[in-house]
Amino acid sequence: xxxxxxxxxxxxxxxxxxxxxxxxxxxxxxxxxxxxxxxxxxxxxxxxxxxxxxxxxxxxxxxxxxxxxxxxxxxxxxxxxxxxxxxxxxxxxxxxxxxxxxxxxxxxxxxxxxxxxxxxxxxxxxxxxxxxxxxxxxxxxxxxxxxxxxxxxxxxxxxxxxxxxxxxxxxxxxxxxxxxxxxxxxxxxxxxxxxxxxxxxxxxxxxxxxxxxxxxxxxxxxxxxxxxxxxxxxxxxxxxxxxxxxxxxxxxxxxxxxxxxxxxxxxxxxxxxxxxxxxxxxxxxxxxxxxxxxxxxxxxxxxxxxxxxxxxxxxxxxxxxxxxxxxxxxxxxxxxxxxxxxxxxxxxxxxxxxxxxxxxxxxxxxxxxxxxxxxxxxxxxxxxxxxxxxxxxxxxxxxxxxxxxxxxxxxxxxxxxxxxxxxxxxxxxxxxxxxxxxxxxxxxxxxxxxxxxxxxxxxxxxxxxxxxxxxxxxxxxxxxxxxxxxxxxxxxxxxxxxxxxxxxxxxxxxxxxxxxxxxxxxxxxxxxxxxxxxxxxxxxxxxxxxxxxxxxxxxxxxxxxxxxxxxxxxxxxxxxxxxxxxxxxxxxxxxxxxxxxxxxxxx
Numbered sequence: 116x117x118x119x120x121x122x123x124x125x126x127x128x129x130x131x132x133x134x135x136x137x138x139x140x141x142x143x144x145x146x147x148x149x150x151x152x153x154x155x156x157x158x159x160x161x162x163x164x165x166x167x168x169x170x171x172x173x174x175x176x177x178x179x180x181x182x183x184x185x186x187x188x189x190x191x192x193x194x195x196x197x198x199x200x201x202x203x204x205x206x207x208x209x210x211x212x213x214x215x216x217x218x219x220x221x222x223x224x225x226x227x228x229x230x231x232x233x234x235x236x237x238x239x240x241x242x243x244x245x246x247x248x249x250x251x252x253x254x255x256x257x258x259x260x261x262x263x264x265x266x267x268x269x270x271x272x273x274x275x276x277x278x279x280x281x282x283x284x285x286x287x288x289x290x291x292x293x294x295x296x297x298x299x300x301x302x303x304x305x306x307x308x309x310x311x312x313x314x315x316x317x318x319x320x321x322x323x324x325x326x327x328x329x330x331x332x333x334x335x336x337x338x339x340x341x342x343x344x345x346x347x348x349x350x351x352x353x354x355x356x357x358x359x360x361x362x363x364x365x366x367x368x369x370x371x372x373x374x375x376x377x378x379x380x381x382x383x384x385x386x387x388x389x390x391x392x393x394x395x396x397x398x399x400x401x402x403x404x405x406x407x408x409x410x411x412x413x414x415x416x417x418x419x420x421x422x423x424x425x426x427x428x429x430x431x432x433x434x435x436x437x438x439x440x441x442x443x444x445x446x447x448x449x450x451x452x453x454x455x456x457x458x459x460x461x462x463x464x465x466x467x468x469x470x471x472x473x474x475x476x477x478x479x480x481x482x483x484x485x486x487x488x489x490x491x492x493x494x495x496x497x498x499x500x501x502x503x504x505x506x507x508x509x510x511x512x513x514x515x516x517x518x519x520x521x522x523x524x525x526x527x528x529x530x531x532x533x534x535x536x537x538x539x540x541x542x543x544x545x546x547x548x549x550x551x552x553x554x555x556x557x558x559x560x561x562x563x564x565x566x567x568x569x570x571x572x573x574x575x576x577x578x579x580x581x582x583x584x585x586x587x588x589x590x591x592x593x594x595x596x597x598x599x600x601x602x603x604x605x606x607x608x609x610x611x612x613x614x615x616x617x618x619x620x621x622x623x624x625x626x627x628x629x630x631x632x633x634x635x636x637x638x639x640x641x642x643x644x645x646x647x648x649x650x651x652x653x654x655x656x657x658x659x660x661x662x663x664x665x666x667x668x669x670x671x672x673x674x675x676x677x678x679x680x681x682x683x684x685x686x687x688x689x690x691x692x693x694x695x696x697x698x699x700x701x702x703x704x705x706x707x708x709x710x711x712x713x714x715x716x717x718x
Contacts, residue, residue: 128154132162139174148175155186163190164198180227184214191240199244200252206237207259234263245276254280254287261295270295281312286319293324303337310337317348322355329360346373353384361388362396369403378409389420394427401432405439414445425456430465433457437471450475458489483517490517497528506532506539513542513551522552533563540567541575548588561588568599576603577611584614584623593624604635612639613647620650620659633660640671648675649683656690665690 126134135150148169154162163186169175170183184205190198202210209229238259244252253276260273274295280288289312296309310331316324329348332341346367352360361384367373368381382403388396397420405417418439424432437456440449454475460468472489490511496504505528511517512525526546532539540563546552547560561582567575580599583592597618603611616636621627633654639647648671654660655668669690675683 128157128159128162132159132165135162136165144175146175155189158193160190160193160195160198163187163193164195164201167198168201181211181213184210185217188214191243194243194247196244196247196249196252199240199247200249200255203237203239203241203244203252203255203259206233206240207255209233210236234259234267238263238267245279250280250283250285250288253277253283254285254291257288257291261291281315286316286321286324289313289319290316290321290324293327297327300337306337308337314338317351320351320355322352322357322360325349325352325355326357326360326363329363342373344373350374353387356391358388358391358393358396361385361391362393362399365396366399369409389423392427394424394429394432397421397424397427398429398432398435401435405435405444414439416445418445425459428463430460430463430468433460433463434465434468434471437468441471441475454489458492461492486511486517488517497531502532502535502539505529506536506542509539509542513546522546524552526552533566537567537570537572537575540564540570541572541578544575545578548582557582557588559588568602571602571606573603573606573608573611576600576606577608577614580611580614584618591624593618597623597625604638609639609642609644609647612636612642613644613650616647616650629654629660640674643678645675645678645680645683648672648678649680649686652683652686652690656686 131150131154135147135152135154138144138147138150141147148166151162151165151169155166167183167186167190170179170186172178184202187198187202187205191202205228209231210233211227211229238256241252241256241259245256257273257276257280259267260269260276262268273291277288277291277295281292282288293309293311293313293316296305296312300306300309310328313324313327313331317328325348329345329352330336331338332345332348334340346364349360349364349367353364365381365384365386365388368377368384370376370381382400385396385400385403389400401417401419401421401424403417404413404420406412418436421432421436421439425436433456437453437460439446440453440456442448446452454472457468457472457475461472490508493504493508493511497508509525509528509532512521512528514520526543529539529543529546533543544560544563544567547556547563549555561579564575564579564582568579576599580596580603582588583596583599585591597615600611600614600618604615612635616632616634616639617623618625619628619632619635621629633651636647636650636654640651652668652670652672652675655664655671657663657668669687672683672687672690676687
């Protein structure tokens with residue numbers, strides 16, 4: 116057709132729309148937009164809708180959310196149901212108010228989705244689209260009625276619209292029925308019916324339904340448990356950018372749960388979820404990099420992820436970040452920062468952090484404001500009946516953290532906490548034995564110490580063992596003392612390692628076993644226990660636990676000597692001059708020092 120023919124040939128809006136859509140398919144976006152826009156100017160609803168979409172997508176014209184919304188509104192006002200549905204969806208995302216006006220303002224340019232849902236406007240347009248027979252609009256209207264503010268919410272009517280959409284094979288309608296069913300299910304049959312609807316929605320490739328099916332398969336809720344199917348569902352949902360699914364899929368890949376193990380891919384998915392705002396995923400990444408293993412430890416990376424999770428309110432991540440600041444791993448050592456994160460973790464419900472914070476403040480960490488705020492926090496929680504807080508408040512009073520030292524009040528709170536807190540049983544036992552805030556009562560103190568020891572607290576096991584050796588607060592019982600020392604030593608208590616060596620070395624109501632004694636002395640000596648280093652020197656130079664080894668024995672004497680143990684100096688000199696007479700101190704039995712080993716300090 117010639118140029119003159121095109122100029123004088125009058126085309127209907129329908130023809131222009133048809134031609135414009137064809138040009139878009141042929142990737143002539145500018146020409147296609149011009150044709151469709153011309154049709155829209157005549158008031159044709161479908162063309163108005165198409166122009167609106169072109170503006171929203173930036174096809175043939177720079178992207179313009181406000182202008183796109185205005186064209187959608189015109190089409191929706193003319194009764195175009197698809198425009199009504201899209202407009203309602205956009206209002207749930209947060210369309211700017213400028214969409215409601217046809218007057219152009221310079222400020223309209225480059226406006227974006229606000230992120231604040233406008234439920235009344237979304238309800239208005241979704242209801243019109245639903246009434247016009249659009250299954251998608253029916254499902255969306257059901258959602259607005261079930262999730263909107265109180266003045267709009269109507270769960271019963273929402274179910275009506277969900278059913279209409281589901282009857283039209285709308286996957287979102289089935290999703291709505293499934294979610295409603297999950298909340299209201301009172302029996303296995305009702306739960307199975309809810310999951311049935313979710314599966315239909317998942318088969319329709321709805322991301323949130325795929326995620327929920329992953330949970331259902333994983334837990335065996337309303338359907339047979341199937342770990343492989345669960346992981347597959349999480350993977351599909353992850354591809355739909357469902358961040359919780361990305362986190363679960365990443366974890367499944369790392370653990371090899373329902374899928375071949377792949378650390379690198381798993382870390383990638385966790386990272387995606389974390390960057391999208393999933394704080395649990397960020398915390399998991401922190402754990403992975405802090406723990407090391409398949410991936411090399413990277414404390415700087417761990418600290419960054421812990422911080423991201425902690426700032427989002429993740430209590431365990433805040434505590435982990437605090438611990439990094441205490442040790443200086445991946446961050447500059449900073450006790451004030453550590454106290455800040457411990458306090459945040461405590462406020463978010465992590466009880467272990469309150470103990471970490473208390474311990475940090477006890478050794479002078481944090482600021483005076485930290486100490487005052489922490490004491491106040493503990494006092495308020497203790498007054499409300501929180502036993503952990505009662506223990507921590509007792510520690511603050513006993514050590515003068517954030518207030519004047521008050522051992523009598525400390526003992527009162529410690530006694531309350533001892534009803535359920537192992538650490539408080541240990542502390543209260545020590546206070547009774549030493550007469551701190553209460554009259555000296557070794558019998559009752561020993562009983563509280565025994566309770567804490569039987570709960571497996573290493574320090575309590577060690578202290579109770581000492582009481583049994585000395586017969587303080589009750590009869591001597593070397594056999595039970597050895598049992599307590601061994602339990603404590605296995606948990607890493609160095610004093611108990613030394614005590615085990617001394618108990619087995621002779622001089623107690625136990626069979627002598629110097630080979631085992633040497634084993635325990637070595638364990639304690641390796642961790643810097645000076646008396647154990649002395650005993651290593653003694654055992655090795657004299658061959659008390661096997662063949663003599665003068666050279667190694669002298670090395671241990673020198674280590675003990677370097678820690679200020681004068682007895683090591685004496686015995687080292689005598690070992691190097693074998694013809695000299697042996698002093699009574701040098702001939703001391705292997706058991707020397709058990710009964711005299713100091714109790715761990717309360718503070």
